[in-house]
Amino acid sequence: MATRMMQRNNLADAFVLVNDDQTNAALKAAREQIGDAEWKKGYSPENKAIVRGTLKEHGARYEQLLKGNLVGVQVAETQANGESFRKLRVTLENEAGRTILSADMGSEFAQRLITKLDTATREHAGGAISIGAFAKQTERDDRTFVDHVATMKGPDGQEVPATSGHFEKARERVEAAQKPMLDAGMKDRKILNQIAASTRESYFAEVAAGLSERLVEQGITPKAVANERGALQAAAFPALESGIKDRDGVWHNLSIYEKDGQLTGTLQRRDVQTGDYEKAPVVFEPDGKGGLAALAAYDGGEKLTVSLSRSEPTLGGHEKVDVRVSSGDQQIHEHPGRLRANDALQKIPDHREGKAIEQALGVDPKMLNPVPAREAQRSPAKAQEKQHSQGVQL
Numbered sequence: 001m002a003t004r005m006m007q008r009n010n011l012a013d014a015f016v017l018v019n020d021d022q023t024n025a026a027l028k029a030a031r032e033q034i035g036d037a038e039w040k041k042g043y044s045p046e047n048k049a050i051v052r053g054t055l056k057e058h059g060a061r062y063e064q065l066l067k068g069n070l071v072g073v074q075v076a077e078t079q080a081n082g083e084s085f086r087k088l089r090v091t092l093e094n095e096a097g098r099t100i101l102s103a104d105m106g107s108e109f110a111q112r113l114i115t116k117l118d119t120a121t122r123e124h125a126g127g128a129i130s131i132g133a134f135a136k137q138t139e140r141d142d143r144t145f146v147d148h149v150a151t152m153k154g155p156d157g158q159e160v161p162a163t164s165g166h167f168e169k170a171r172e173r174v175e176a177a178q179k180p181m182l183d184a185g186m187k188d189r190k191i192l193n194q195i196a197a198s199t200r201e202s203y204f205a206e207v208a209a210g211l212s213e214r215l216v217e218q219g220i221t222p223k224a225v226a227n228e229r230g231a232l233q234a235a236a237f238p239a240l241e242s243g244i245k246d247r248d249g250v251w252h253n254l255s256i257y258e259k260d261g262q263l264t265g266t267l268q269r270r271d272v273q274t275g276d277y278e279k280a281p282v283v284f285e286p287d288g289k290g291g292l293a294a295l296a297a298y299d300g301g302e303k304l305t306v307s308l309s310r311s312e313p314t315l316g317g318h319e320k321v322d323v324r325v326s327s328g329d330q331q332i333h334e335h336p337g338r339l340r341a342n343d344a345l346q347k348i349p350d351h352r353e354g355k356a357i358e359q360a361l362g363v364d365p366k367m368l369n370p371v372p373a374r375e376a377q378r379s380p381a382k383a384q385e386k387q388h389s390q391g392v393q394l
Contacts, residue, residue: 002097006066008109010043010148012051013135014062018102026058027051043135043146066099067130068092070120071220073211075105086205086257088114090131101131105208106201109133111170113150114204114211115162120152121211126220128155169299170203173281176297181285198259199281202266206279240265240353240368242323242337252325254282254306254337258352263360267296267306267325282306284360292360296325304332308339310361319367321357341368 005018009027011034017023030051031039038047055062072091086105090113091098103110113131120129132151137144152160174196178186186192240256240263256265263284268277282294284306291309298304304325311320321339325332341354354365 003100004097005100005102006063007102008107008133008148009051009062010109010135010146011039011047012055012062013043013048013133014052014064015066015101015133016055016060016062020060022058022060023055026055026060029058030054043137043148048135065130065132066092066101068094068099068128069126070117070124070129071126071215072100073117073121073208073215075205075208075212076102086201088204088208090117092129092131094128105205106197107148109148109150111167111200111204112148112162113152114208115166116150116152116160117211118163118166118207120154120160121214121218124154124160125215125218129153129160166204166207170200172299173203174199176295177281177283179297180295194260194262195264195283198262198264198283201259202257202264202281206266240339240341240357242339244323244325244333244337246325246332247334252304252332254323254339256282256284256339256353258356261356263292263353263356267304280304284308286360290361302327308361310363319363321361321363321368338369341365341370 006015007018008014009016011030016027033054034047034050038044041047052062069092070090071093072089074089074091076087076089078085078087088101088103088105088110090101090103092101093099103113105111113133130153132153134149134151136147136149138147139145154160177195177199178192181192181195241254243251243253245251250269252267252269254265254267256263258264265282266279267282268279278298278300280296280298282296284292284294287293287307289309291307293308294306296304296306304327307322307324307326309322309324311322323337323339325337339357357363357365357368
């Protein structure tokens with residue numbers, strides 16, 4: 001079965017092929033014609049006409065709708081120029097083959113699309129859908145802004161509604177992440193905006209990962225795509241992670257990524273009574289003692305402090321980063337956890353998370369304890385379930 005990968009090109013206001021020579025040549029020519037300064041401004045009706053015209057001249061295709069049966073949603077981590085990027089991947093399948101839509105997780109288009117996929121994976125899983133998008137210009141304060149709106153239609157041809165509440169929850173997380181810095185008098189809008197963007201991206205990545213699990217549990221994702229999922233999930237496995245079991249037997253699992261030079265991520269815990277997971281975003285800042293600290297604020301109002309600090313290497317020569325979680329001045333656990341690195345961070349030169357942890361704590365990322373290969377083959381949720389059942393401290 002033929003497989004192709006498509007991505008949204010905002011200037012063309014259409015979907016184009018990924019890693020296609022004709023498409024790449026066309027976009028290069030269009031950028032030269034438009035000029036770097038105008039190209040960086042993004043969509044405009046004039047730029048749209050130029051890009052689409054150049055694509056046609058080079059025999060490169062662009063499409064306004066992607067159609068097929070919804071059989072997969074994944075979160076992937078890709079590498080480019082030594083940097084890591086999280087991607088939303090949506091797999092559609094029909095008689096012509098398989099189409100994988102790839103979109104930057106931090107983009108407005110991907111986040112809007114995820115809210116519709118939440119509905120589609122419940123109501124149209126395995127069914128025929130079409131995905132589109134359009135650029136919408138609005139005027140505010142004598143400035144022109146462009147929204148990139150995701151659209152989706154179900155088997156009946158009707159627009160699939162977005163599941164409500166996601167942007168509100170993302171905003172609450174942003175406010176919780178920014179509050180400690182605002183309370184401390186932080187006024188640097190660039191840093192605050194970076195925290196907001198990182199927190200939103202992490203939230204929607206978590207939602208997308210849940211949709212992926214939903215399709216697998218429903219038996220919708222076919223075997224061929226499931227095999228591909230394994231590779232994608234291994235790549236999307238957190239670059240840095242740890243886990244701590246508190247005195248009540250609740251596991252707190254930390255996943256860390258790098259965003260704009262800052263370590264950020266999620267603290268997730270599983271209630272031993274209900275089995276439900278709660279997640280809180282974390283953004284690490286220097287603690288003034290040579291370590292890093294972040295505040296994790298859960299939806300119910302509980303706040304925990306997560307601390308990272310360097311300790312002595314193990315007998316095997318591995319560097320150690322201790323992870324501690326506290327409620328107020330009291331640690332919630334008997335012993336600190338250990339920060340571990342996935343395979344990509346240890347093998348890729350100048351990996352973003354690797355550089356960030358080395359600069360912050362003076363730890364060689366290649367010497368951190370590795371994530372065991374057997375866990376990287378599972379989804380994060382399944383790996384955590386096994387860790388919980390075995391009572392293993394990460």
